[in-house]
Amino acid sequence: MPEVPRILITGAAGFLGSHLCDRFFKEGYHVIGMDNLITGDLANIAHLFKESRFEFYHHDVSKFVFVPGPLDFILHFASPASPADYLRMPIQTLKVSSLGTHNLLGLAKVKKARILVASTSEVYGDPLEHPQKESYWGHVNAVGPRGVYDEAKRFMESLTMAYHNFHGLETRIARIFNTYGPRMRLDDGRALPAFIGQALRGEPLTVFGDGSQTRSFCYVDDLIEGIFRLLHSDYVGPVNLGNPEEISILEFAREIRELTGGSSEIVFKPLPTDDPKQRRPDISLARQILGWEPRISRQDGLRKTYEFYKRIMDSASEASHR
Ligand code: UDP
Secondary structure: OOOOOEEEEEOOOOHHHHHHHHHHHHOOOEEEEEEOOOOOOHHHOHHHOOOOOEEEEEOOOOOOOOOOOOOOEEEEOOOOOOHHHHHHOHHHHHHHHHHHHHHHHHHHHHHOOEEEEEEEHHHHEOOOOOOEOOOOOOEOOOOOOOHHHHHHHHHHHHHHHHHHHHHOOOEEEEEEOOEEOOOOOOOOOOHHHHHHHHHHHOOOEEEEOOOOOEEEOEEHHHHHHHHHHHHOOOOOOEEEEOOOOEEEHHHHHHHHHHHHOOOOOEEEEOOOOOOOOOOOEOOHHHHHHHOOOOOOOHHHHHHHHHHHHHHHHHHHHHHHHO
16 A cells, blocks of 8 residues: 555545545545535535645546546445435436446456445335344335435445455445434435524424434434444445434424524425335444444534534525625
8 A cells, every 4th residue: 555545535525425535634545536516515625625635526436437546445425315316316326326336346446445335224225123233134115216226225235245255355335324414415305404494594394294203313423433444444244334313303303493593383294205214223233343333412413513504504694695
């Protein structure tokens, strides 16, 4: 390995990708970001462009990927990731985790790089086992609206294991549960940015269904630490990364309303098709092999996230009054 390790991060302008760029840059890596910007935002990585240890390629990884020079690591984090986005872009969602993963595994092979792919709790679908362990095979509707994401990620895992078993590639698979924090797109349709945006604008908070469905929300810094440790571990199978603290969506909406000090009412909208009823990671494996567990409470994480959104909304409204 050269003195300065070189890492390619796909989805670099997205929520998780941009935080990963920051983390690996801080650790002294030469970071090569790649993104086609269909859901990412260059503002998330604008501060890195002046750095000589950072490069950026505007490229769609479902097309052949070329990167000059050596590579030690690849993190494949490109994909629309919110249900609203992948319902809008079903074919691109399928392609980035299938064709895109294939291209990146091929690149890892020629560069002799270690590759970590971003899989998801969605591989468990609407789970019949609770909490979800890595050994659970899942309950996914291949032809439902979420199938485009779920099945592409399942194929991603399968292809990644095949490259490991057949070509001896060094591979890692993170199964990422709901993660939140600064830089999620305010209009990405997910529960947390939706509720914070609505509360800040004084609009009603839209809870889907009766809000009894549960999720377990992990603060982004904890997740990034888990990814960092997993990449440097020697464990090849899928590893759950998430926060096991579970909450109903209705309760979550109330927490956010309280945090923002707003008095928005809560309104109920139809539950999207195949919306999982419950989700909570069993993280015993990550605890055992990575010595990892989340450290940031939902209270602290939500406060930091709220402050971030408040800042950007305040500066947008200042700009519009100028
Ligand atoms: N949700 C909601 N109101 C919204 C957006 C989402 O009640 O405005 C619900 C959604 O139906 C799901 C949960 O919040 O049950 C989490 O949704 P999200 O889109 O954040 O991610 P998911 O975990 O479903 O992939």
